[in-house]
Amino acid sequence: MYVRLSGRIRINAASLNAQGTVGNLLEITKLRILVKRDESYEPVEVSAVSGNTMKHWHFVHFIDQYLQNGGNDLCDDCKRGVAFRTRFKKGNDEANYIKECAAEDVHGFLMPDTQVRRESLVKFSFLLPVEELFEHPIDTITHNRVIIDEGGKIEGQAGMMIFKRQYASDIYGFSFLADLADIGLRLYSADKRPIYDSDERKRRAKSAILAFIPMLSGLLGANISRSLPALQVEELLVAYSRDPLPLTTHGFFKNYVEETMHTIGGYCKLIKSKAKILIYGAKISEELIKECKEEIDIESYLTWQEIFKEIVEEVDKVEW
Ligand SMILES: [Zn+2]
Known part of the structure; x- marks a missing residue:
């Protein structure tokens, strides 16, 4: 089973990725992306959350789910x-x-001493602010740390530390994938027989899917003990198939739903395969649904959480 996820989340007051300090200022991670305005492309500076951060948090939640x-x-x-x-x-x-190790299996590894490696079966894009927004607010807030002596007195100047931290609010798009079908199989060998039993493969696959729920609920990123992100999933699109699938278009693009339908619909037509697309919060035009109806089975959901329920049920149905 091959799973692809794209969508958009709204995050307020986030400092999910910091990139070190300048003086007493903790700067948020920023980079420039190309945005199309009229007929030209402009580089625009935005806050972003790295794919490395997203992968790390999926790993943390995967371990929890797997143990549970x-x-x-x-x-x-x-x-x-x-x-x-x-x-x-x-x-x-x-x-x-x-x-x-289930985590080495799902998240990949590199053992330099013996030169053995495995690519990660889950992959993560950066979270990037969506292209149709013109403003990307980043604000700086002053915090204070105070150290007091036994009498309750602030210990001179050194006892007070003023520092500033940046926070961003934006709608971020993303694209992730999970190649569940490769769980328990060697990637770089012609021998594709499963290495351990089917119950264990199913457990690891299920845990990899369940890990997305706490992540998308807001348990992700740096500095969360003092600024849990005020976050909500606005749109989610999940495509899955028993055959390998191309990537769903990154939620950064305003036409990501249409693009994904064209990519997956066109691909399935060529290889004579079928896929299912589960969608929350975004709309697909009737014409597009009709155009791809032979290849893509589409289902709309009232909550994004139900989409993961369906995927987990599908993991149960697949032969491992
Ligand atoms: Zn390990």
């Missing part, structure tokens, strides 16, 4: 939520590593 679902196969690092991936030396067969 009765999983036992994790290396000591992953059990602690530390994503070394990997320090255990298990020879030069990829199979030894993925059998012993």
Whole structure:
């Protein structure tokens, strides 16, 4: 089963990615992206959350879900939520590593001593502000840390530390993927027999999907103990198929739903395959639905959480 996810989330007062300090200012991660205005493309500076951050948080939630679902196969690092991936030396067969650690299996690893590697089965784009917004607010807020002595007195100038931190509010698009079908299989070998039993493959696949729920509920990014993001999923599109699928278009683009329909519909037509698209918060035109009706089965949902319920049920139905 191959799963692709795109969508848009609204985040207020977020400092999800910081990139070090300038003096006493903690700067938010910013980069320039190309936005189309009329007939030209303009570089615009925006706040962003890196794919690295998104991958890290999926990893954290994956470990939680896997343990909650009765999983036992994790290396000591992953059990602690530390994503070394990997320090255990298990020879030069990829199979030894993925059998012993579910996180090495799903999130990939590199063992430089034996030169064995595995690509991640889950992949994450940056969160980028959507293209049709003209303003991307970033504000700086002053915080204070105070140290007091035993009598309750602030210890001179050093006892008071003023620092500033930047916060952004925006609608961010994203695109993620999860190649669940490769769980428990060697990636770089012609031998594609599963390395362990089907119940364990199913458990890992289910945990990989469930991990998206806490992530999209707002448990992601840096500095969350003092600024949990005020976040809401505005739109979600999930495509899945038993055959490999191209990527769904990044939610940054205003036509990402139409583009995704054309890409997946066109691709499935060529390889004579079928896909299902589950959608929340966004609309698909009747013409497009008709155009792709042989290849894509579309279902609209009233909540984004129900989409994950359907995917998890599908994971149960698939033969592993
Ligand atoms: Zn591990």
